[in-house]
Amino acid sequence: MNDTLANTEKKTAYILTLPAVLLVFAIILFPIFANVWISFKEVELKDIRIPEPRAKKIVKSIPDEPSKIKILYKLRNSSLLQEIRDVSFKDNFPKNFQIENLDSRCEYTKSSLKCEFGNWPAKYKENFQVIFSINDGSEIDKKTLKSIKPKLDGKSDNILLNTNFTLKNFKKVLFENEFLDLLLTTFYYTFFGTVGSIVFGILTAQMVNQKFFGRTFMRSVLLFPYVAPVVALAYTWELLLDPNSGTLNSLLLNYQIIETPINLLGQKYIEIGIFGFDFKLRLALTTVIMFEIWRYFPLAFLFILARLQAIPKELYEAADVDGASPFQKFFKITLPQITAVISILFMIRFIWNFNKFEDVFLLTGGASGTRTLPINVYQQGFAISDIGMGSAVSIVIVVLLLMFMFFYFRLLGKRVDEN
Template sequence: MKNNHVRNDLIDYFRKVSFILPAITLLLLLTAYPLYQVILMSFYDYTDKANPVFSGIKNYAEFIVDPMFWNALKNTVIFTVISVFSGLTIGLTFALLLNQQINTKFRAIFRSILMFPWLTSSTVVAAIFMLLFNPFGLVNKMLSGLGFTEISQTAWLGDEKTALLAVIVANIWRGFPFMMLMLLAGLQTISNDLYEAADIDGAGFFKKLIYITIPQLKNIILTLGILEFIWNFRSFDLVFLMTGGGPMNSTEILSTYIYHHAFRTLDFGYASATALFMLLIMVALSFFYLKSSIKKEGE
């Protein structure tokens, strides 16, 4: 009787595994095998493209001492931190506005309009901001109209001092709607009793924001912050389309740096080693995300 029970459990287990086996197989083919190839290539020297030579940790030693790598890493951190912090701030501001007691139809319309940047493809976003930051574009015309004549002559995407800022502004515009939507969902779960009690105690808007709203949203903010940091850290398309990493490498980030070595100089070994370094950072961030998610579920 016991043996029959064990056999039935095993049959049930293998039946369940068979349902997910195709998906696991596809995942391994599309992820695990390419990753294995990247790890393998990182230990080869591709000076002779037709006959790569095993070089050990040479590629890792080279990118660690390359000033351009550290420049790309610095730009990536600046790009990511400013984008995430600004996106959260703007997203929370609009979420608070949409959470006010307004007509539900108007709220739905405003929310749809504000979601437009997030629904727009990177190609379109890049084209829009390239036109806006053109030397004869709308940004310079507005600055000229406000009396900032000297600043209005700036070629925002062509100046190494302003190019990274221009790309960050475009990235914030594209990314804040998602954060706004998640924070708005979180705001609607906060009990009105907390705000009513605060009103009785004479608390103003900012005190309610600091002592009620933000503490109640801390788990959502933490999750959003980690996810957005991961997504922005590996960002490629917007930077590549707007500046290609220039001018003078002022907007070069890790993803464009890897692309340059892999597909322009065809140094696949060096590019693979750098990509694995980037992957390690992503894995570490993913670990913190999973840890915070498990902690949130346990609360």
């Protein structure tokens, strides 16, 4: 009895979870494997279109012979690269049509024309012509004749399915495309974005954790950048930072803080002199990081605020009795209490920032020194239309992330052991 109950429970569970599991498998897990597969192939954007045999039907009347009609098919192979094998052709005609010139490859039975064209090489083109005569003298309706579409069929190799593999893509990714530069840019973007958003998160959480007028309103305002659509925010920032007529530059010029407008999103380096040392700051990258911090610190804020509100008040009361200063309270009580949240946040944000595509794409498109790895996936795959390369870059991203997670967890584990 009990056994059957457990069995039905199992069955129910599988029925209930199956649709979700299947969908996630098809759209998330399968593509990941497909990605590995593609990354070992030389595939370009144009190759992924399956070659099709095509025919354009043109109906022409023949001068002086009203009872006859000429039909011209412009046949072609849609692919410029691959051949199509065993092309078959079929088209239907009205019953009163009689064929005049039957091609040797075709047969005409029951007012339908069937042909076997054999193999078409890439770029194949042929003008195929048929002449019909109408014996009962009725008028020919060209439009309906044209509206009947011929059916074509053929076999072709799917370049994605064959088993030619190559390591070329990975070689190119790792040794040719300034990989180190890409990696460094991605690292800067990810690391400073993550740290910045966490620092701002701590500051704002500490702030909102105090009592003041309009606190709930403040809490929702702080989350605005996180919930609003990226597209809108990125274009607003672009407009604010525009060197020609952007608000920020106009304001700075107006207050005579700067003399010439600064192209915050289009300038790779800016020279800054502090205490006699001149160094180059990656300006566009810094701006993009600022945007990232601005957009994602609310997540850190929320997590840390939730943790802050759970800290027992007695701790602070005891500290007050001991005469601790506000800074001591912050560093001795608050900070140790939120380290766990911060370490989780650091991991989540690091992973997500490492893969962030939209923000940089919309702000700079990867120009002026802001080309990160995800941007490179897009540029390789769709701008240079080398799908194989794009795949290889994304596989590199996954491998790097897995390595990061491995080391991060080992580090965390050690620290937990020590405490």
